Structure formats: structure tokens, C-alpha cells
Amino acid sequence: MSGITKRFPGVVANHDIHLSVRKGSVHALVGENGAGKSTLMKILYGMQKPDEGTITVDGTTAVFGSPADAISRGIGMVHQHFMLADNLTVLENTVLGSEKLHGIGGAARRRIKEISDRYGLGVRPDARVEDLGVADRQRVEILKVLYRGATTLILDEPTAVLVPQEVDALFGNLRELKAEGLSVIFISHKLGEVLSVADDITVIRRGTTVGTAIPSETTPRQLAELMVGSELPTPETAESTVTERALLQVEGLKLLADGGRPLLDDISFTIHEGEVLGIAGVEGNGQTELVDALIGLKGADSGTIVLADEEITGWATRRRREKGVGYIPEDRHRHGLLLDSPLWENRILGHVTERPNSSGFWLTPGPAQDDTRRIVEEYDVRTPGIDVTAGSLSGGNQQKLIVGREMSHKPRFLIAAHPTRGVDVGAQAQIWDQIREARREGLAVLLISADLDELIGLSDTLRVIYRGRLVADADPATITPEELGSAMTGAATGHLEQHAPAPQAAEGEDLDDPAVPAPRTGTADEPEGEAR
């Protein structure tokens, strides 16, 4: 890609970018939030047209009007949000839209097996996608792209949702692809990983390429400084601020699926003022349901939730929020923002009855707008103004806006689901500082995160959730990400205190019941019927 420029109203997302990817290499793309990485990849994948610049593939110029054009030149993309149909099998998902390649029967199945074996993906064609864990789904996405003949794969933050062991497996897959002469471009904010797997690194800062780095000669800190363009401050070490005063008490919380199977089973915990309680678990083990129950999006079937000295179990979400419950949702697009609305309206979202958004009865746009400007400034939300839509911000900047909004209301209890997902290292440190500072003033936090360094680094107390139950405690001071990763997949380690046996499948019990949150673990090539 040469001399790529792309302008949006008020923003130059890419300015004269150069990117050169070698055949048979893994090439990482790093940069701060809003630096222009996704835009560049969307251009390469034919989703957006550059205003200037050229793309050359294998020595010939390419002009992409759509992803189909890019695919025909061997370029495929695995998006961060998987795009699979849950109720279809791996085979059906793979052939969908590409039936012309190898049909939908035996030939397609053979091709899938062939690709899976060749690159060590371990994908079962007849597995249903809804039964697969996150890592397996990702392998299906990679397989889909390879099936369409991709020789260059673009992966957008592929490790954001994986535990360390799964990251290792993914990197193994990438090495296989590389050995077969394929090229991989991946975007990541995890600089340690970037340095361990990439052959080449291109750094983008404020829309333009500022340099390349040689992984073997670079430290994560140097890479971060190249991204930011200045020296990074040394992070402060935090001392414990946990008090004796219980702020949130959850007792025997149970949430049942439609069929009566427990999604949350006998969940009990206490979070004190000044305490961060981290919940570790592979996605899909009940975390979403726990958050929904605490914010009031789902009613509990039994159990109690007490905030300070008031029982809030039956309260509506709005009342909980007015009493000081902050909420950073897991899925910022579905539950955190109105993508088509301006930033300042998004600042009001979820806090319509509170100052400075309203006087109690009327909305007060002026003060809300002023406060949005303050949030943009304080949280370094990169935007041309507060009237642009939330959808036009880069992913990391959308996240900063949400965190800024929630923290602005000085919550007493903050539900933080993946608070720094998609956020660059600089902004991540800043968000952690904000949370720590509020914690010093007594904030209680429930932290859910797939980033184990974040969980271990920020939590005062760690619990492991597995199949809807809290099965073990871990000490953040001594546990390593690898040990925690093993605990999350159901294996016990020396640093854990198990206080409930991990639920097992009873004889004849149907573990494929979709009502049960399937633990997102295991490999796709496990024999059919084996308990996951």
C-alpha cells in the first residue's frame, strides 16, 4: 500500500501511509486509538475507497470496489466481532455465500478437512457454531477466509478475547500459515504479543506511518513510545484501599434459562468500599448474566442484591443508576452507545434524569454539551467535535467516551465489563488510574475482563466463574496469567482455593443444551459427545 490517504469530515484518518508486507511473514500494525489502523485495513479489504494512493498485490496494481474484489486477489479479513451464524454448522458457515467454489456437500467437506489439517486448525465440519468456544470460532473464521482462497489474512485484534493458552495456539496457527507462504497482517494493542509473534512491525501515529520496528531489537516500552511519540510515564504502584464497609452484597443469586437450567447458580460475594473484585472466566460462563442481574436488565430467580444498606434486587435499572451504579457494558455497540447520535447525546444516555443532563424534568443540552467537551478533553477522546456521531469514532475512542461518562457520575459501585477493550496502552493506563483514584475515594468495582494482566493488576480479590458458578478464589498478588488461564478452563492450580467443585456433566445430561452457558473452551477436534 503506497501513499494511502483517506479523509472523513473533519479528520484525515490516513495520510500518505506506506505499508509493505512480505510473502510468508506476520506483519503487525500498531498505533494509538484512532491512529488509522482499521481504516487502512478496511481500504485493503475493499470496504472503503482511499482518496489517494495505490495498492499493489504481487506486483500488479489492484483497485478494490468491494470485499469480493479483495478476496479475488487473495486478501481475506477476520473481523474482531465474529460474523458466524450460530445455528449453522462449521461446514454450512464456511460454504455460505461461496457455494460455487466446492458446492455444499462432499467436496466442500473434503476441502475443509484439507485446509484444517494443513494449517493445524483442528476444525470439525459438523460442529454447530453455537457449541464452540471463542477460540474455535476464531479458527472457523480463519478457515472461512482460507476456503475462499486468501493468501493474505488480516486479523483485527485477534487475541483480545483469548486466554493465554489460546493465544499460544493461535500463534502456532499463524506460524503454520507463514510456513506455507501465506502472509498475515494483524492489529493489536498487546505489545508483548506483537513482539513475540511478528516478523515486521509498522507503527502508525495520527494517520501516518512513523516507522517500522524490528521485534528482536525492541522492547514493549520502546514500541509504545514510538506509537505515542513521547516517553511514557512510569506507572505508579497501587496500594490496597479495601475497607471494612460492605458496599455490595450478593447472596445466593440464581438466574434460570427458559428451560429452567441455571445460568447463574448460587452466586454470593461481597465487594467493600475501595475494593475491586475481579471475575475471571472464559467468555460465556455466566459473566454476561451476572452483569445483567446487577444492573437490573434481568431479574433474579432467587437470591438478593444489597447496595450499601438497601436491597435493590427488584429495582429497575434507572433506580439503580440513580443510586450510584455505574455501568461499562461488555458490548459497547449494543448497550453502550447510540452510534447514529452525536457524542453529547451519548453523554446523556443512561443518565437522563441526572445533572448535568437534566434539571430533573427537562433535558438541559447546554450543560450536557459542555460536560461532553470536558470528557473529550479529560479522557483524550480523539474527535473533531462533540457533534459527530459516536459511530464515526474509532473503537478505542468510543470506549474512552463510555468510561468518561460513567466515571463522571461518581458511581459508588461500578460494573466494569472489559473497561479497556480495544484501548491502546497509553489510554489503558489512564483508565486504570481513573479507576484506582475513584477506588481510593471508596468506589467498589466489579471487574470482568478477558485481559488477564488487567484482572490481576487491578483486582484486590479474584474469583473464577465456571458454568455459572463461582468455583475458586485466586490471590492477585501471586497468581500468574498462565495459572489463571488454566483455572478459567476448569483445571485447578496450586495458587487457587477451590471452594466449590466445578460442575460436571451428570450421566446422560445434555451438555449441548443451548440454554446452558457453554464454557468457551476446548478444541474443535474433541470427539463428539465428550463433556466440554
Ligand SMILES: Nc1ncnc2c1ncn2[C@@H]1O[C@H](COP(=O)(O)OP(=O)(O)OP(=O)(O)O)[C@@H](O)[C@H]1O
Ligand atoms: N466512517 C467514519 N466516519 C468518520 N470518521 C471516521 C470513520 N471511520 C473512522 N473515522 C475516523 O478516522 C480516524 C481513524 O480511525 P480508525 O478506526 O482507523 O482508528 P484505529 O487506529 O483503528 O483505532 P482503534 O485502535 O481505536 O480501533 C479516527 O479519528 C476516526 O474517528
